[in-house]
């Protein structure tokens with residue numbers, strides 16, 4: 001029960017990694033506010049949570065929405081996680097608008113999440129914990145397209161800089177770098193839903209198992225466990241860094257010797 005008496009915000013909490021993390025934090029005693037554009041998913045989750053999860057309709061590309069979410073929750077723990085695939089164009093073809101949309105969804109959203117959460121934590125005077133979702137795409141090529149990967153690399157350095165800005169207030173800022181985690185992000189990016197989505201996710205799980213030395217697809221719960229650690233007092237001396245949770249993918253291919 002590491003989050004007993006704590007309030008937490010999870011953006012992108014209606015699905016995937018955010019949903020698993022919201023449930024994990026609630027399981028450890030927190031009261032959670034999820035901010036998401038998926039109203040049906042967000043409200044469903046809130047309704048089945050015995051009043052422990054609240055839904056605030058939030059578009060993380062909109063500064064006013066993020067500010068309202070942070071003000072409503074006045075949280076001790078913030079998980080800036082909402083996201084999607086972004087532009088799939090190579091750099092020589094990407095349009096300026098596509099570039100901006102991807103950075104707005106994946107990088108500006110995290111900067112503004114910190115921007116609006118931190119003053120409330122500072123005013124409370126009890127420190128705080130912020131965790132941001134980056135990606136293995138921040139660490140290597142080949143994991144995701146260019147605009148997405150650049151945004152996620154930005155999230156990593158933003159995490160380090162924000163940790164330096166906020167350390168004097170005992171506010172810790174860390175990131176998590178998920179590997180290949182089977183959520184709906186891939187099918188959502190490709191516009192696949194319904195029955196086809198389950199089939200596609202099955203195929204993606206198989207591909208992921210082959211790509212990762214630990215030989216299984218990652219689960220949203222694998223990331224939630226790392227986020228819960230970074231957000232908890234167990235990590236009270238950890239700031240400005242990231243945990244990679246990728247089944248070993250970034251250490252390279254499986255070896256046969």
Ligand code: NAD
Nearest residue numbers: 012015016017036037059060082083135178181183184185
């Ligand atoms: P997901 O599609 O299951 O969940 C993403 C959530 O974000 C959804 O609930 C969606 O409605 C919400 N969202 C999208 N745009 C939003 C917006 N403008 N405002 C508010 N909410 C919005 O995907 P996921 O895999 O759980 O993704 C969560 C995070 O993890 C993302 O930042 C993603 O880039 C990152 N990530 C995922 C993987 C992976 O393999 N699944 C790997 C590395 C990083």
